[in-house]
Amino acid sequence: MSFSLPQALVLLIPLGLFLWKLGRRPGPPMVLRWVLLLLAVGALAGPEWLLRHAGSDVVVVVDRSRSMPTEAGRVASELVGLLESQRRTGDRVGVISFGREARVEQSLSELGRFGGFTRSLDAEASDLSAALDAAGALIPPGRTGRVLVVSDGRATGADARGAARRLAARGIPVDFRHVAREDSPLDLAVLSLDVPAAVKVQEPFQMTGVVQATAPVTGTVRLERNGRLLVKGPFEFHAGPNLLPFRDLVDEPGLVAYRLTVEASGDGVVENDVGQAVLRVEGPPWVMLLTDQPEGTLAKALRAAGLTLEVRAPFPVTLDALDGVGSVVLENVDANRLGEPGLLALASYVEQAGGGLVMTGGRSSFGQGGYRRSPVEPLLPVSLEMREEQRRTSLAMSVLMDCSCSMGVQVPDGRTKMELAAEGVMGALTLLNEKDEVSVHMVDTSVHEIFPMSPVEEGLPLDAVARGFSGGGGIYVGEALREGKSQILSSDKATRHVLLFSDAADSEEPDDYLQTLTQLQHEKVTVSVIGLGSEKDSDAALLKEIAAKGGGRVYFAEDATSLPRIFSQETLAVARATFVDEPATLEAAPDLPLLGKLPALGLPQVGGYNLTYLKPHASVALRTLDDNAAPVLALWPRGSGRVVALMAEVDGEYTGELRSWSGLRAALEGMVRWTMGGAGEAGEVVARSERRGNLLRVTLDFAPGEALPGALPSVVLLPGDGRSAPVELPMRWEDEDRVTAEYTLPGSGTWHPVVKLGSRVLRAPPVTLPYAPEFEPGSAKEGLAVLHGVAAVGGGVERLSMAGLFSEAPESEGRVALAPGLVALAVAALLAEVAVRRFLSAPRPRRAVAPSPMAAVAVPGSPSHAQAPLPEGPSPEPPGDAKPPEARTTERGVDSALEAARERARRRMGR
Numbered sequence: 001m002s003f004s005l006p007q008a009l010v011l012l013i014p015l016g017l018f019l020w021k022l023g024r025r026p027g028p029p030m031v032l033r034w035v036l037l038l039l040a041v042g043a044l045a046g047p048e049w050l051l052r053h054a055g056s057d058v059v060v061v062v063d064r065s066r067s068m069p070t071e072a073g074r075v076a077s078e079l080v081g082l083l084e085s086q087r088r089t090g091d092r093v094g095v096i097s098f099g100r101e102a103r104v105e106q107s108l109s110e111l112g113r114f115g116g117f118t119r120s121l122d123a124e125a126s127d128l129s130a131a132l133d134a135a136g137a138l139i140p141p142g143r144t145g146r147v148l149v150v151s152d153g154r155a156t157g158a159d160a161r162g163a164a165r166r167l168a169a170r171g172i173p174v175d176f177r178h179v180a181r182e183d184s185p186l187d188l189a190v191l192s193l194d195v196p197a198a199v200k201v202q203e204p205f206q207m208t209g210v211v212q213a214t215a216p217v218t219g220t221v222r223l224e225r226n227g228r229l230l231v232k233g234p235f236e237f238h239a240g241p242n243l244l245p246f247r248d249l250v251d252e253p254g255l256v257a258y259r260l261t262v263e264a265s266g267d268g269v270v271e272n273d274v275g276q277a278v279l280r281v282e283g284p285p286w287v288m289l290l291t292d293q294p295e296g297t298l299a300k301a302l303r304a305a306g307l308t309l310e311v312r313a314p315f316p317v318t319l320d321a322l323d324g325v326g327s328v329v330l331e332n333v334d335a336n337r338l339g340e341p342g343l344l345a346l347a348s349y350v351e352q353a354g355g356g357l358v359m360t361g362g363r364s365s366f367g368q369g370g371y372r373r374s375p376v377e378p379l380l381p382v383s384l385e386m387r388e389e390q391r392r393t394s395l396a397m398s399v400l401m402d403c404s405c406s407m408g409v410q411v412p413d414g415r416t417k418m419e420l421a422a423e424g425v426m427g428a429l430t431l432l433n434e435k436d437e438v439s440v441h442m443v444d445t446s447v448h449e450i451f452p453m454s455p456v457e458e459g460l461p462l463d464a465v466a467r468g469f470s471g472g473g474g475i476y477v478g479e480a481l482r483e484g485k486s487q488i489l490s491s492d493k494a495t496r497h498v499l500l501f502s503d504a505a506d507s508e509e510p511d512d513y514l515q516t517l518t519q520l521q522h523e524k525v526t527v528s529v530i531g532l533g534s535e536k537d538s539d540a541a542l543l544k545e546i547a548a549k550g551g552g553r554v555y556f557a558e559d560a561t562s563l564p565r566i567f568s569q570e571t572l573a574v575a576r577a578t579f580v581d582e583p584a585t586l587e588a589a590p591d592l593p594l595l596g597k598l599p600a601l602g603l604p605q606v607g608g609y610n611l612t613y614l615k616p617h618a619s620v621a622l623r624t625l626d627d628n629a630a631p632v633l634a635l636w637p638r639g640s641g642r643v644v645a646l647m648a649e650v651d652g653e654y655t656g657e658l659r660s661w662s663g664l665r666a667a668l669e670g671m672v673r674w675t676m677g678g679a680g681e682a683g684e685v686v687a688r689s690e691r692r693g694n695l696l697r698v699t700l701d702f703a704p705g706e707a708l709p710g711a712l713p714s715v716v717l718l719p720g721d722g723r724s725a726p727v728e729l730p731m732r733w734e735d736e737d738r739v740t741a742e743y744t745l746p747g748s749g750t751w752h753p754v755v756k757l758g759s760r761v762l763r764a765p766p767v768t769l770p771y772a773p774e775f776e777p778g779s780a781k782e783g784l785a786v787l788h789g790v791a792a793v794g795g796g797v798e799r800l801s802m803a804g805l806f807s808e809a810p811e812s813e814g815r816v817a818l819a820p821g822l823v824a825l826a827v828a829a830l831l832a833e834v835a836v837r838r839f840l841s842a843p844r845p846r847r848a849v850a851p852s853p854m855a856a857v858a859v860p861g862s863p864s865h866a867q868a869p870l871p872e873g874p875s876p877e878p879p880g881d882a883k884p885p886e887a888r889t890t891e892r893g894v895d896s897a898l899e900a901a902r903e904r905a906r907r908r909m910g911r
Contacts, residue, residue: 004046055090057145098131124747132163152180153783168794184268190275219264253283285326332362335370345722351639356675381618396491408470424567478511504533528552595670608654720750
């Protein structure tokens with residue numbers, strides 16, 4: 001037995017003395033009081049009973065990266081099944097899978113059965129170290145156990161032996177089962193494609209490819225630049241490394257991507273047949289204008305201003321495409337056309353890389369354009385909220401959510417599609433005001449009511465929406481629309497709208513949807529659709545037809561993480577409260593001179609504008625003179641970059657007099673040039689980057705004699721595709737004029753290092769990793785050696801058989817808390833003490849009451865008067881001289897005040 005709080009036993013001394021002095025009572029009640037004291041203090045000390053046979057925990061860690069053989073998942077599931085069949089009483093089995101990250105597939109279970117691998121993860125890497133740490137976190141302190149690794153040993157990330165040491169310190173060994181692809185007799189792999197860090201326009205340069213061959217072979221070599229074929233031909237590869245020299249020159253500035261591909265018959269590992277490199281062609285920063293009007297007013301004005309301009313239709317931007325760009329101009333661009341990764345890349349470009357951003361207004365911009373709750377919203381100097389005073393009419397909305405089984409699938413960040421959709425619906429509901437009405441229903445093969453059409457002012461059960469579930473089958477579209485019609489027609493609001501969220505690849509049973517849509521159209525009810533997927537999915541045409549015949553909008557969310565943003569965008573569009581479609585006169589604000597010499601008088605009247613609100617610390621250059629007094633031109637520095645927001649439409653239906661304003665070109669030029677000044681001058685400092693394998697090394701060299709920074713700089717690694725978060729690393733001194741930082745790249749792709757030096761930002765040359773590091777040339781023996789090294793740290797072994805794994809493991813010491821039982825006994829002792837004292841204990845004996853002196857005197861005339869003997873001895877004291885009642889009470893030993901009162905009453909009656 002042990003105690004979790006043994007200090008509490010000291011209370012026995014003062015409490016025992018207190019009971020002895022003030023709580024004594026003869027007989028059984030006193031015994032029960034001592035028992036009660038011991039039980040209460042004992043429970044407070046937290047006694048625990050130790051069990052020496054409480055079982056053991058085994059966590060199976062399964063490698064699910066791309067380098068594993070195709071049957072690895074089946075083999076791992078069979079091993080887990082064998083372990084589960086060997087469990088004894090108290091034994092538990094848990095399962096963790098890992099790639100770039102670790103996911104818990106099954107928590108430690110004593111009775112459950114493993115149902116297979118369901119968690120989504122990135123298979124581009126295999127971080128064994130993180131997986132072992134996750135296994136250690138799964139086994140609770142005080143429990144013994146083992147970790148069984150099922151892997152090929154091609155681990156990336158940190159050295160897994162460090163995590164094995166942390167487990168060994170807890171007495172948890174790491175065993176392994178080696179599962180790997182068979183070694184191929186021929187492996188032709190591109191080890192590297194080396195290009196210069198940077199070149200100038202039309203500067204000839206040389207690049208070198210290094211190809212490793214395990215045996216002599218004749219293969220084919222292809223070299224491409226930005227998808228254009230430069231070289232193709234045969235090559236005789238000899239065993240070992242082969243050098244392939246190439247020459248090229250580039251005519252335009254920007255980032256150039258090269259791709260080297262080798263092919264040979266009999267190559268057993270085709271994943272490493274590609275090499276990639278990116279080359280920065282230096283030139284003056286230029287402006288990228290994303291617009292649907294390449295010859296419109298804005299494009300003509302920027303060209304006339306002498307700016308180097310690249311005009312493109314809106315596309316999913318990447319950091320690769322933005323390398324060398326000084327400022328990005330979005331002319332009335334819907335956020336969905338940039339894509340969720342593109343929005344993330346644009347945010348990193350401004351905040352981390354010091355780029356500039358200009359956003360102009362229109363129906364497809366700002367709040368109505370889908371930028372609310374997007375990564376770009378924090379960049380803007382204006383708030384995209386919808387305030388109650390903006391609303392002109394109240395609305396009713398019926399939300400129909402797909403809850404079919406496909407909604408239970410997880411996205412890479414661990415959330416399910418259903419959770420993201422529920423988050424989007426809750427965000428949309430918070431935009432409504434008290435005068436609105438809304439209903440929410442979930443639909444699979446039937447309708448599940450979350451809440452019917454209800455006024456917002458009565459409160460909405462948002463927690464019920466958050467608990468959205470994933471049911472079965474697909475969504476029955478016809479059934480959903482009929483329910484939406486029933487709900488929306490029960491409202492008499494001026495604006496009525498149905499919003500259908502459905503899987504674009506799993507929308508079934510449209511049934512009488514055309515009839516339902518016709519009825520809704522007749523009742524002036526609009527219908528919009530949010531489709532999870534792309535326009536190429538099997539049911540996308542149906543969803544587009546529903547939106548077209550319903551008079552609403554259709555959105556396709558290829559990335560489920562964009563759902564919260566799209567739900568907010570649709571709600572703002574229905575409310576029609578974030579765009580003012582009436583002419584408004586402008587006035588100059590104090591910060592207008594920041595953009596250069598612009599006319600403060602004779603400002604034009606705009607035909608409409610996006611209604612926003614100025615954020616704290618932002619500057620305003622133009623505002624309206626209407627009741628809103630809203631900002632029309634606002635700007636501020638954001639992170640390392642600068643952002644300008646023009647809420648007016650430059651070239652469209654609501655441009656108004658702005659198109660003919662004499663100061664328009666100067667204003668547009670001033671906005672763009674101001675955003676291009678955010679990065680600052682680099683001075684005599686050079687940032688370099690170098691990749692060896694999957695290890696990235698970034699260095700920063702200071703010129704001799706230049707003042708060194710007081711604080712160490714840091715380097716931020718930006719993923720080129722925007723699909724993962726930036727990583728910031730501190731740099732360290734390597735020499736008296738050089739700082740450096742190293743980072744293990746987690747997977748393939750392009751990475752853009754940005755060095756932050758005080759207020760300055762330096763963009764180091766980007767690097768690219770063509771394939772996952774685990775596909776680098778190597779043999780199965782090398783992976784086996786890695787696993788042996790990890791196991792040897794804590795005394796683990798290779799498990800060719802699962803027999804005996806539990807029987808060989810030390811059993812945990814289980815602890816059974818005794819405090820609850822002691823508390824129950826203490827309560828019983830308390831009740832027993834009360835019962836014994838009140839009902840079973842004998843009353844204390846009373847002392848005989850002395851007769852009153854007058855009792856022996858006969859009353860005259862009574863029969864006994866003659867026989868009454870006279871008292872002998874001295875005459876008794878008169879009654880007035882009797883002792884006080886308190887004294888008599890003490891002498892007689894009366895136990896209670898009630899008995900004393902009764903005694904006094906008897907004396908009064910006897911007088």
